[in-house]
Amino acid sequence: MSEIMKYDVVVVGAGIAGPIVARNVAKEGYSVLLIDKKPAIGAPKQCAEGINISVFEKHDIPYDKRFINREIYGARLYSPSGYTLEMRYNRVSGVILERKVFDKMLAFYAARAGADVLPRTEATDVIRKDGKIIGIKAKKEGEPIEIRADILVAADGVESTIARKAGINTYAPLHEFDSAYEYEMLIEGFDPDLIHLWFGNNVAPRGYVWVFPKDEDRANVGIGINSDNPMTAKHYLDKWLKENNIPFKKILEVNVGIVPVGGFLRELVKDNVLVVGDAARQVNPMHGGGMAEAMEAGTIASKWILEALKEENFELLKNYTTEWWEKDGKRLERVLRVRKVVEHLTDEDLDVFIQTLSGIDAEKIAGGHYSEVIKALLKQPKVLMSPRRITLLKELL
Amino acid sequence: MTEKIRIIVDKDKCYLCGGCAGVCPSLAIRVSSSKWEFFQDKCISCRICVTACPVGALEAEVVEGRA
Numbered sequence: 001m002s003e004i005m006k007y008d009v010v011v012v013g014a015g016i017a018g019p020i021v022a023r024n025v026a027k028e029g030y031s032v033l034l035i036d037k038k039p040a041i042g043a044p045k046q047c048a049e050g051i052n053i054s055v056f057e058k059h060d061i062p063y064d065k066r067f068i069n070r071e072i073y074g075a076r077l078y079s080p081s082g083y084t085l086e087m088r089y090n091r092v093s094g095v096i097l098e099r100k101v102f103d104k105m106l107a108f109y110a111a112r113a114g115a116d117v118l119p120r121t122e123a124t125d126v127i128r129k130d131g132k133i134i135g136i137k138a139k140k141e142g143e144p145i146e147i148r149a150d151i152l153v154a155a156d157g158v159e160s161t162i163a164r165k166a167g168i169n170t171y172a173p174l175h176e177f178d179s180a181y182e183y184e185m186l187i188e189g190f191d192p193d194l195i196h197l198w199f200g201n202n203v204a205p206r207g208y209v210w211v212f213p214k215d216e217d218r219a220n221v222g223i224g225i226n227s228d229n230p231m232t233a234k235h236y237l238d239k240w241l242k243e244n245n246i247p248f249k250k251i252l253e254v255n256v257g258i259v260p261v262g263g264f265l266r267e268l269v270k271d272n273v274l275v276v277g278d279a280a281r282q283v284n285p286m287h288g289g290g291m292a293e294a295m296e297a298g299t300i301a302s303k304w305i306l307e308a309l310k311e312e313n314f315e316l317l318k319n320y321t322t323e324w325w326e327k328d329g330k331r332l333e334r335v336l337r338v339r340k341v342v343e344h345l346t347d348e349d350l351d352v353f354i355q356t357l358s359g360i361d362a363e364k365i366a367g368g369h370y371s372e373v374i375k376a377l378l379k380q381p382k383v384l385m386s387p388r389r390i391t392l393l394k395e396l397l
Numbered sequence: 398m399t400e401k402i403r404i405i406v407d408k409d410k411c412y413l414c415g416g417c418a419g420v421c422p423s424l425a426i427r428v429s430s431s432k433w434e435f436f437q438d439k440c441i442s443c444r445i446c447v448t449a450c451p452v453g454a455l456e457a458e459v460v461e462g463r464a
Contacts, residue, residue, distance in 0.1 A: 037429060037430045038430050039430060044412070046414060120430070122429055122430065157415060157419070158415060158416060158418075158419035159415045159418040159419045159428065160419060161418065161424070161427070164424055165424075171422050174420055174445050174448065174449055177416075177419070177420055177449060179416065179449055179450070179451040180451055181451045181452065227416075227420060227448065227449040228448055228449070229448075230448065232450065232451055232452055232453045233451040233452075234451060234452045234453070235453075254412070255412075256412040256414040256416070256451045256452055257414045257415075257416055257451065258414065258415075258416025258417075258419050258420060258449060258451065260419075278419075
């Protein structure tokens with residue numbers, strides 16, 4: 001007979017979304033267990049570690065130098081022929097985190113708020129009784145255990161195993177994923193106050209190569225490409241490094257992962273099971289970043305978990321789906337539309353667009369005034385002469 | 398007769414990132430923190446996992462039928 005544990009809420013996965021939910025719910029006095037299959041929370045990372053500065057205040061996360069490698073002041077984009085577009089601010093716009101420390105600290109905040117936290121504990125299945133899900137089966141350092149809980153939160157990443165075992169359809173076609181590969185390595189010659197992004201169909205099909213500085217001479221150097229590409233992400237990154245004569249023999253980490261870039265779930269809740277983060281495909285489909293989205297989803301999910309527990313009415317959980325779609329889903333759908341246009345750009349399109357944009361006020365671009373940006377592009381002679389480019393851009397308006 | 402395959406992992410190449418399990422439409426792959434597992438009875442022979450792997454650690458082997 002396996003050990004039985006009982007909680008109000010069990011959260012599977014201690015990445016970004018899971019610990020936020022665990023912290024917020026435990027803070028109100030409910031019993032919460034946060035589990036993760038990895039022996040060390042936060043490692044290995046599957047991330048370029050860049051995040052907007054605004055999330056700390058928004059989600060009540062301390063701005064703790066222990067997990068901030070470097071403050072960033074903007075971005076530089078490179079077109080296939082070498083045109084560049086620089087957006088540089090006079091204030092810090094983002095940071096490059098140390099996920100190993102950051103994720104662990106998020107779990108620490110959850111534990112400090114009252115949650116129990118168990119690493120090396122892997123959920124293997126849900127437990128059903130009379131057609132209702134009453135908990136999960138797990139292995140804790142190899143020993144089978146049962147975790148009974150009123151509410152289950154599936155925050156188990158791209159695999160999305162627990163949501164699927166609970167009967168939530170998280171399927172998306174392979175085209176709605178990116179395959180990613182990254183070195184954390186020593187690199188020189190790139191302004192360490194900016195993140196750097198290279199575009200091109202031979203550079204990174206559908207995606208980009210990134211350099212995210214963690215130090216003056218150390219960075220996450222990675223790539224994301226469409227997962228249905230016949231070649232591997234590793235192939236493209238190594239090719240790019242070689243072609244640009246960038247030595248890659250001082251490597252500190254190799255990171256690998258698959259990123260959902262579309263396929264947001266219509267239903268994020270089924271009965272007493274909620275899905276958050278990568279498991280719910282809550283990622284920005286344009287750049288593949290999902291930390292801010294996971295925090296947002298975790299915040300909304302925890303709000304409705306608390307309401308449901310207080311009112312003893314689990315029907316209220318469904319409001320998480322509604323509120324998420326209103327607050328972040330609609331926005332991400334728009335971003336997905338942009339991704340679907342941008343993935344059809346030729347190298348020449350990318351050259352023309354980036355060259356044109358470099359003449360536009362960068363604040364407008366970064367400030368999200370996309371319609372002005374597109375209108376500026378539409379005035380460009382090389383765009384005006386191409387009905388295809390006009391059609392592509394008009395789709396974005 | 399449709400071709401039936403099984404998926405083989407090159408353990409030395411695999412990072413246990415779990416991506417293959419994420420893109421598998423039929424829960425035929427499970428990745429724990431220490432091992433990669435394949436469930437033949439669930440596999441629908443779509444080869445999606447093989448294409449998606451960021452490092453090319455997966456291979457399909459035909460077990461019955463022909464292309």
